Every structure is written in structure tokens, then in C-alpha cells.
Amino acid sequence: MKNRVFIFLLVGFLVLTMAGCQSQIKQEKGSNEQARIIKKTKANKNISIIGSYRDDADGAAIAFNSDHTGRYVYADPKNSDTDDQLTWKKTGKNTYIIRLNDSDVSSALTAKLTGSTLVISGDGDWNTETFNKTKNKLNLDDFLSNRKVGNSTSSKANGDVKNSKSTNSIPGDEGLFDMPNELRGTWYLANESDGSVSKLIIDKNTITGEGFVEKLHKMSNNFDFTSYVQEHPSYQDMTKDWARVVVLSENGESKINVRGWLQGAGAGEYYNLATEHGQKVLVIGGGAEAWVDGIGWKNKTDAEKYAKEKFSDLHYREDISLENNDDSDSATTNDEN
Known part of the structure; x- marks a missing residue:
């Protein structure tokens, strides 16, 4: 009789224990599910365009x-x-x-x-x-x-300073600059150091990169913009996304030079085409001699594949060090003679 009572109590204890475990599992599952729903809702809210x-x-x-x-x-x-x-x-x-x-x-x-x-x-x-x-x-x-x-x-209030949409309505502005057709389109540029790829879009009158947009304009040759840098805040506001563009020719090759509309020092950026691996690529240069800053490819795969490659027909900043070393070697040889 005592054995039966003991067995009965043991079975009851086990039943209660299992019920408690199942309840805890359901609570934990419910909490996790609720957390996922809240997290998903917040994520969706953050990226909404509405x-x-x-x-x-x-x-x-x-x-x-x-x-x-x-x-x-x-x-x-x-x-x-x-x-x-x-x-x-x-x-x-x-x-x-x-x-x-x-x-x-x-x-x-x-x-x-x-x-x-x-x-x-x-x-x-x-x-x-x-x-x-x-x-x-x-x-x-x-x-x-x-x-x-x-x-x-x-x-x-500002005399001849008007809305930027009007051609020739802002001092120094000669209208929009049309990018050559061969430079237009979507280009992919790979970062040489980490291999990450960014996208650059060149339209008829704009250049759009990650985090910036440049609206391409032509500036009058005789226009002195220096006084507008500090004395005309309304002018600066209207032209803050503008870039002034000129076409340069060197050794029979044309390059598009793009600078900030009110940029003083600095050479800006240079855009031209080259042929590498049998296809046209966009060469972006900078500095006094338009050294290569980046190569744009028509597809992301090629940009990643050739990210670290240097091309012998292009001019890189590293070439300066090589040229200086050559000059030093020549000077040393002459001194020894």
C-alpha cells in the first residue's frame, strides 16, 4: 500500500514538473518572437520612404x-x-x-x-x-x-542674383555643361586598399556619387568669384551643389576638369577615357598632374577583379617617387665619375 502511495506521488510530481517546463518554454518562445517582431518593425520603419x-x-x-x-x-x-x-x-x-x-x-x-x-x-x-x-x-x-x-x-534684394534654374541668371553662370556622351553612364570604382566598390553616375549635366551630387555649369572666363566666397551668402546657397567645368587638351587628349563652383586652391578632378583589358574605362585623376585616383568600369565584377592593378599607360602618384629615385641614381653616378 505504501509503495502505491509513493508511486502515485512520484507520478504527480513528474507531471507538474513537465507542465512547468513547457510553460517556461512557451514563455521564452513568445518573448523571442515578440522581440523579433519589434526589431523587424523598427528596421522597416527606419528605411521607409514615406x-x-x-x-x-x-x-x-x-x-x-x-x-x-x-x-x-x-x-x-x-x-x-x-x-x-x-x-x-x-x-x-x-x-x-x-x-x-x-x-x-x-x-x-x-x-x-x-x-x-x-x-x-x-x-x-x-x-x-x-x-x-x-x-x-x-x-x-x-x-x-x-x-x-x-x-x-x-x-x-540681391539685384542680378536669381534662381539657379535660370540660365545666365546668376553672375558668372553661362549655363549647364553637357558631359560628352562617351563619359555618361554608370561606372563602378573599386577601392584599392579594401576592395570595396562604389558607384558613380554621370548624366548629361550631373555627377552623382555616394553622398554627393555635382551640377555641372560653365563659368564666364572674366568672372571673378572671389568676392562671392564671403560677401554673398545667398549666392553661396544657390550654387552650393554646383561645379564649374572646363575642357582641357594635353598631347591631343581631352580631359574634363571639374571643380567646386567657388573653389579656390586645388586642381579639382579630371575625367577621361582609356582602354584597358580591351574595354573602355573611366579614368579619374587629381592633383597638379592629374594623377590617377580611380578607375571606373562598366560592371562591378571587373571593378573588383582589377582593383589593385596598375596600368603602364596611366600616370600614378607613385611614379613621382620612381622618377625621383632615377634622378638620384643618375646624380650619384655622375659624382662618382
Whole structure:
């Protein structure tokens, strides 16, 4: 009899223990699942394009709704304002396709969201624009109205300093510079030290890299921009994303020289083409002798494959050391003789 009672108590104890373990497992599983859901929700929230953005330099603004619709506006200082409805779709990590309901814009636009900065680019007829996300919802109708008033006030206050969209309306500006067709397109540049690959997009009038956009303009030859560097803050604001471009010729080879619009010291960057491994590549140079800073390839695979290769027909900074060593050796030989 005592044995039966003992066995009964033992079985009851085991049943209660197993029930407690299962309850703990369910609680832990539920907590982990909830944590994953919260983490996933936060991650999705961080990369959402939904909201409104403004590009004060160009006088444009754009808004994206949760139902994949939106609106784009641009305050044209001379002609009628642009006011287009749009649809959008996510195509990759922080990358989106935008389609404007505008007969003048037949091709889709590409949007890249990095933090709170949105860069929108298109074909050769669309100037790349850089927008910053607003903390609060932006009223696009008020934005257009304020831009019109601002343009009028700025014109009166600053004399001949006007909206940057107008050709020849800003002192020293002779209009947009058109990049040669052979340089346009998407190029992939590999970092020689760590092998990482970055993308550079050259459009008709813009150069877009990771974290920057340059709008290409021509500057008047007799224009002295030095006084505008410190004395005209409104001028600096309107031209902050501008670059001045000239075409240089050396040994029968043309190079495109790009500098900041108000850049003083420094040679800027040089762009030209070369042929390596049987294909055209983009050569980006810098410094006094346009030494090679990077090679752009048409596909990412080649950029990674040839990242550390030096080409004998190109001029690198390291060549200076070699030339100096040769000169030192020659001088030593002459002294010995």
C-alpha cells in the first residue's frame, strides 16, 4: 500500500514538473518572437520612404504616401510650375522607382534613400536632384507659394542674383555643361586598399556619387568669384551643389576638369577615357598632374577583379617617387665619375 502511495506521488510530481517546463518554454518562445517582431518593425520603419522631402537649392519638393502614390512639385522661376502626381515602388534596399504622371517625363526615375537624404536621378533630360526629409508633413501648395514669393524677394534684394534654374541668371553662370556622351553612364570604382566598390553616375549635366551630387555649369572666363566666397551668402546657397567645368587638351587628349563652383586652391578632378583589358574605362585623376585616383568600369565584377592593378599607360602618384629615385641614381653616378 505504501509503495502505491509513493508511486502515485512520484507520478504527480513528474507531471507538474513537465507542465512547468513547457510553460517556461512557451514563455521564452513568445518573448523571442515578440522581440523579433519589434526589431523587424523598427528596421522597416527606419528605411521607409514615406514622408515629404524638399530640395531648396532647386525649388522642388516631393511627397510619398503609404498607398504608393505621391506628388512632385517644382517652382519654376520663369514658366508655369510643375505639379505632378506619381506612383512609386521599392525595387531593392533603399532603392525605389518613381513614375511621374507627366507627358514630358516618359522614363521612370530612380530614387536612392540614404538616411534622410533622397537622391533622384533619371535619363539625360532629367537633372539629378537631392532632397532632405522634413520632420513634419510638408504642404506642397504652401511650398510653391512661398517659393514664388521668395524668388521675387530675392531678385529685388540681391539685384542680378536669381534662381539657379535660370540660365545666365546668376553672375558668372553661362549655363549647364553637357558631359560628352562617351563619359555618361554608370561606372563602378573599386577601392584599392579594401576592395570595396562604389558607384558613380554621370548624366548629361550631373555627377552623382555616394553622398554627393555635382551640377555641372560653365563659368564666364572674366568672372571673378572671389568676392562671392564671403560677401554673398545667398549666392553661396544657390550654387552650393554646383561645379564649374572646363575642357582641357594635353598631347591631343581631352580631359574634363571639374571643380567646386567657388573653389579656390586645388586642381579639382579630371575625367577621361582609356582602354584597358580591351574595354573602355573611366579614368579619374587629381592633383597638379592629374594623377590617377580611380578607375571606373562598366560592371562591378571587373571593378573588383582589377582593383589593385596598375596600368603602364596611366600616370600614378607613385611614379613621382620612381622618377625621383632615377634622378638620384643618375646624380650619384655622375659624382662618382
